[in-house]
Structure formats: structure tokens, C-alpha cells
Amino acid sequence: MKLDDKLYLVRFNTDKLNHIKISDPKVCLNQCQDKPCTRFCPAHVYDWDEEEKRISVGYEGCLECGTCLIGCPYGNIIWKYPRGGFGVSWKNG
Amino acid sequence: MENFDVIIVGGGPAGLSAAISAANGGMKTLVIERGDYPGTKNVMGGILYTKATDMVVSEFWKEAPLERPIIEQRIAMLSGDESILAGYRDPDWAKEPYNAHSILRVKFDRWLAQQAEKAGVMIITETLVEDLLYQNGNVVGVRTGRAEGDLGAKVVIIAEGVNNFLAVKTGLAKPLKPASVAVTVKEVIALPKEKIEDRFCLDEGQGATIELYGDSTAGMMGVGFIYTNKDSISIGVGAILASVIREQWTPNDLLENLKSKPYVKRLLQGGETKEYLAHLIPEGGYTQVPRLHRQGVMVVGDTAMLMNSLNREGSNLAMISGKIAGEVAAQAIKAGDVSDQAMAVYEARLRDSFVLKDLYHYRHMGQFFENNPHLLKIYPKMFSKAAKMYLTADGTPKKQRQKEIMQMLFNQRSKGGIIKDIYGAWRALL
Numbered sequence: 001m002k003l004d005d006k007l008y009l010v011r012f013n014t015d016k017l018n019h020i021k022i023s024d025p026k027v028c029l030n031q032c033q034d035k036p037c038t039r040f041c042p043a044h045v046y047d048w049d050e051e052e053k054r055i056s057v058g059y060e061g062c063l064e065c066g067t068c069l070i071g072c073p074y075g076n077i078i079w080k081y082p083r084g085g086f087g088v089s090w091k092n093g
Numbered sequence: 094m095e096n097f098d099v100i101i102v103g104g105g106p107a108g109l110s111a112a113i114s115a116a117n118g119g120m121k122t123l124v125i126e127r128g129d130y131p132g133t134k135n136v137m138g139g140i141l142y143t144k145a146t147d148m149v150v151s152e153f154w155k156e157a158p159l160e161r162p163i164i165e166q167r168i169a170m171l172s173g174d175e176s177i178l179a180g181y182r183d184p185d186w187a188k189e190p191y192n193a194h195s196i197l198r199v200k201f202d203r204w205l206a207q208q209a210e211k212a213g214v215m216i217i218t219e220t221l222v223e224d225l226l227y228q229n230g231n232v233v234g235v236r237t238g239r240a241e242g243d244l245g246a247k248v249v250i251i252a253e254g255v256n257n258f259l260a261v262k263t264g265l266a267k268p269l270k271p272a273s274v275a276v277t278v279k280e281v282i283a284l285p286k287e288k289i290e291d292r293f294c295l296d297e298g299q300g301a302t303i304e305l306y307g308d309s310t311a312g313m314m315g316v317g318f319i320y321t322n323k324d325s326i327s328i329g330v331g332a333i334l335a336s337v338i339r340e341q342w343t344p345n346d347l348l349e350n351l352k353s354k355p356y357v358k359r360l361l362q363g364g365e366t367k368e369y370l371a372h373l374i375p376e377g378g379y380t381q382v383p384r385l386h387r388q389g390v391m392v393v394g395d396t397a398m399l400m401n402s403l404n405r406e407g408s409n410l411a412m413i414s415g416k417i418a419g420e421v422a423a424q425a426i427k428a429g430d431v432s433d434q435a436m437a438v439y440e441a442r443l444r445d446s447f448v449l450k451d452l453y454h455y456r457h458m459g460q461f462f463e464n465n466p467h468l469l470k471i472y473p474k475m476f477s478k479a480a481k482m483y484l485t486a487d488g489t490p491k492k493q494r495q496k497e498i499m500q501m502l503f504n505q506r507s508k509g510g511i512i513k514d515i516y517g518a519w520r521a522l523l
Contacts, residue, residue: 001349001366003343003345003369006280006345006366006369007369009366009367009368009369010368010369010370013129036338036341039338039341039342039343040276040334040337040338040343040344042276042278042343042344042345042371043371044343044345063370063371064134065276065371065372065373066255066256066269066274066373067274067276067334067371067373069256069268070268070269070270070271070274070334070373071271071276071334071338073338080258081127081221081256081258083221083238084127084218084219084220084221084237084238084239085127085128085129085218085219085220087134088133088134089128089129089133089134090132090133090134090135090136090198090199090368090370091199091367091368092197092198092199092200092281092325092367092368092370093132093133093135093136093137093139093197093198093199093200093201093202093370
């Protein structure tokens with residue numbers, strides 16, 4: 001089963017405010033060869049945008065696990081919880 | 094500013110257990126939860142242990158929304174398409190006093206929160222705690238994300254889960270590292286009751302668990318799991334983040350890989366995926382347990398790294414730590430002393446319980462597997478090969494076959510290597 005189809009099953013109360021920020025996009029472009037965030041995020045929130053030469057962040061699909069905060073080798077992802085009441089809302093847990 | 098005796102940050106099993114014991118101790122108690130209601134942000138495998146839960150809500154099984162009592166636990170070791178199985182079944186576990194139940198956290202945590210409310214706990218939801226409040230260096234409450242959101246407390250219990258923002262901010266914990274968390278994904282797959290019971294050989298209402306090692310995690314340190322719910326199956330896989338990064342896996346591919354294994358596929362056949370979930374499991378073990386207290390503050394559950402992954406125990410450690418913290422908070426407040434020294438009673442009681450004793454017992458485990466990444470890669474293969482050679486009836490005399498098996502094993506790993514591995518495992522696990 002494809003990840004996109006699975007994410008479609010998840011319930012979100014999407015906030016207008018983005019709770020994820022790339023601290024310095026130049027670090028992604030110049031220092032980070034491997035870009036592991038594009039793989040280790042269970043929801044594939046992070047994607048390398050070849051045209052814009054930056055990591056695009058689809059915060060709306062964030063499952064709030066916190067992997068990116070710990071996994072980014074440059075500590076370049078500022079990940080916080082969404083505001084109270086927003087974000088993922090599990091049906092089963 | 095409204096004032097409470099005890100404020101608990103986070104409405105999971107640890108936080109709600111803390112709230113219940115604090116309220117039972119006569120404290121004006123508040124739980125602050127960021128989700129719509131307690132449960133909607135919470136994920137686990139999920140097995141709930143009876144003994145620990147009973148200590149928080151007596152005879153909870155009579156009312157709580159549980160899925161199935163677990164009567165059988167299997168362990169599988171996967172190597173390619175091959176599998177080796179072991180298991181233990183005890184039909185007595187289907188009756189009181191039980192051992193464990195499968196649960197779905199959204200339902201269970203909501204119920205546990207209702208029990209807390211019955212005990213007098215106030216719960217506010219959709220509210221994120223952003224920091225603790227300090228006065229002359231002492232913790233005196235919390236700051237929430239709401240307008241005029243400061244709330245006073247004599248004691249704050251941090252039960253914020255594995256992502257330890259507040260524990261780091263207040264200087265008790267360090268930021269987590271890729272080697273000390275397992276990134277875990279899970280699916281809840283709907284299946285009719287009868288199919289579940291037939292496939293797992295269960296009587297009506299009974300449940301089973303399977304933990305899968307080896308190729309279930311592509312040989313990375315971690316585990317796959319399959320738990321039976323009432324009319325669904327929870328299947329998931331978690332592996333240490335450092336190895337997932339190193340070996341360039343995506344968590345979803347790892348889960349799909351597990352689901353495609355012949356032994357697993359047949360159990361799930363015809364099921365419909367209802368939800369896909371992700372969560373971190375704190376795997377740092379004893380050496381990564383943060384400082385557990387300071388003046389006016391205690392840290393409980395996942396935030397305190399209280400997880401025994403080898404025995405798949407986490408919810409029980411969380412609940413016991415919460416219960417103790419709530420009791421210590423009540424005693425300290427009644428005695429008018431919430432100093433660091435007064436809070437230290439919490440740590441002393443945890444050390445005296447199975448919670449920190451078990452973590453201490455397995456204190457070498459994380460390092461052992463980290464230093465020996467070959468273990469979960471080559472041993473499942475060796476054991477599978479040995480089983481296949483031993484069980485294939487091809488006319489080879491058994492004496493000769495046994496010799497061949499030994500030769501095969503020593504070709505895969507030298508005698509010295511095997512002895513070293515056994516000694517290491519002995520030291521780490523026993």
C-alpha cells in the first residue's frame with residue numbers, strides 16, 4: 001500500500017500556521033549531501049525541491065512523531081508541536 | 094492566575110495515573126492535554142499490563158474499553174521468506190487476574206481520563222504547555238499557549254511523552270539522539286472477529302501477540318509486532334533511528350516489507366487498513382534516563398525514558414511512575430516542602446520498584462546491540478539454515494547432518510565470534 005493512500009486515512013485539524021521550519025535552507029543545499037529527512041520521516045513531510053533547491057515542508061501531513069527533530073544531522077529542522085487542538089487527531093491510537 | 098496544587102502536563106497513561114493518585118491524595122489537580130481529548134495524540138503498540146493498571150484503577154477490566162486479553166505470546170525470527178517460531182499459551186490468561194490486554198489508545202486513554210475526572214481531576218484540552226513558570230528560580234506553574242494562559246502549581250509533573258521539550262527546557266533532560274529512539278510505524282487493519290480467531294487459533298474474545306525479529310526490521314535493531322484487537326489487527330515495526338538513517342530505509346517501506354513476508358501476509362489477508370500511525374519509542378535505557386526531579390518538578394513515563402523494550406513493557410512503567418509521582422506530590426505538598434530533596438522520594442521509590450530495577454538490569458543492552466550490529470543480521474539466517482538442514486529429510490544420516498550444521502554455523506561465524514556473542518548477550522540480558 002502506498003504511503004499517500006495511508007496518509008489519506010489520517011484525520012487532521014490542519015492549522016493555518018506552519019509548526020515546522022528549516023532553520024537555514026543553505027545548510028540543506030550546501031552541506032547536507034544525503035538529505036536523510038526525505039526518507040526517515042514516516043509521513044514524507046520533507047521533499048527535495050530540485051527547481052527551488054530547497055527542502056519543501058508539507059507540515060499539513062505531519063504525524064507529530066518528532067523523528068525529524070532528532071534525525072536531522074545538522075539540527076536544521078525546527079520542529080514544535082502544532083498549537084493546542086491542531087494537527088493529527090488519531091482515530092484508534 | 095488560577096492556582097492548583099498539582100499540574101500534570103500530558104494526558105497519557107503516565108500523566109493520568111499521576112493525576113488520579115494526586116487527586117486521591119486530596120490535591121487540587123489539573124491535567125493539560127494538547128489534543129482534542131486525552132488519547133487523540135497518543136500511540137502505542139499497544140499492550141496494557143493488568144497489574145500496573147489495576148494499581149491505578151482497581152478492577153479496571155470490568156469497565157475499561159479493552160480489546161482482547163492476551164493468552165498467547167509468540168516470538169518469530171524471520172530470515173528471507175523463512176521463519177522460526179516459539180510461543181507460550183496459557184488459557185488462564187483469559188480470566189482474572191489476567192496478564193495483559195491489547196488496547197487502542199484513543200478509546201482507552203479517553204476512558205482513563207474519565208476515571209481521573211471521577212477522582213476530582215480537572216482536565217483542559219487543546220492546550221499546549223510552552224514552558225514552566227519560575228519565581229526566584231523555583232517552579233511555580235506553567236505557561237500555556239492560550240491568552241492569559243499562566244497557571245500556578247506547587248508541583249508540576251512532566252508527562253509530555255517521548256518528545257521531551259519541557260524536561261529539556263527545565264534542565265532535567267538532554268535532547269534525544271538518533272541512537273536512543275526507535276522510529277515506529279503501525280497500521281490498524283480491520284478484519285472480522287471470526288477471521289482473527291481462526292487465524293490465531295483463539296477462542297472467542299481471546300487475543301495473541303507476535304513479536305518478530307531479524308528480517309522484520311531488515312536486521313536492524315528493533316522489532317516488528319502483530320497484536321490482535323477485537324475486530325482489527327495492529328501491525329507495526331520500529332527500529333533505532335540511527336540505523337534507519339544509516340541503512341537508508343523509509344519507515345513505511347519497512348512496514349510494507351514486514352507485511353509482505355509469507356508468514357505475515359496470510360494473517361492480514363483481506364483486511365482493510367483503517368489508520369497509519371507513527372511514533373517514537375524511547376530506547377535509551379538506563380544510561381539515558383534523565384534527572385527525574387528538581388524543586389517542584391517530577392518527570393514520568395516516556396519523558397523519563399522508562400521503557401523496557403526487551404520485554405515490551407512501557408505502559409506499565411509509565412503508569413507506575415505516574416502513580417508514585419502523584420503520591421509523592423501529595424505528600425510533599427501536605428508537608429509544605431516541595432524542595433528537590435522532597436521530590437527525590439519519587440526517584441527513591443522508582444529505584445525500589447521494578448521500574449528502575451529492570452532498566453538497570455538491562456543497562457548494557459543498548460550498547461551491546463549498537464556495538465554488534467551483525468547479531469540481528471546473521472543469527473536469524475544461521476538459525477533458519479540450521480533448522481532447514483535439520484528438518485529436511487533427504488536421506489543424509491543425522492550424525493553427518495549434525496556435523497554439517499555445525500560446520501555451516503562456524504562458516505557463518507567463527508567459534509570465537511560465537512562465544513563472544515553468547516558472552517555479550519549473557520552480560521547484556523541476564
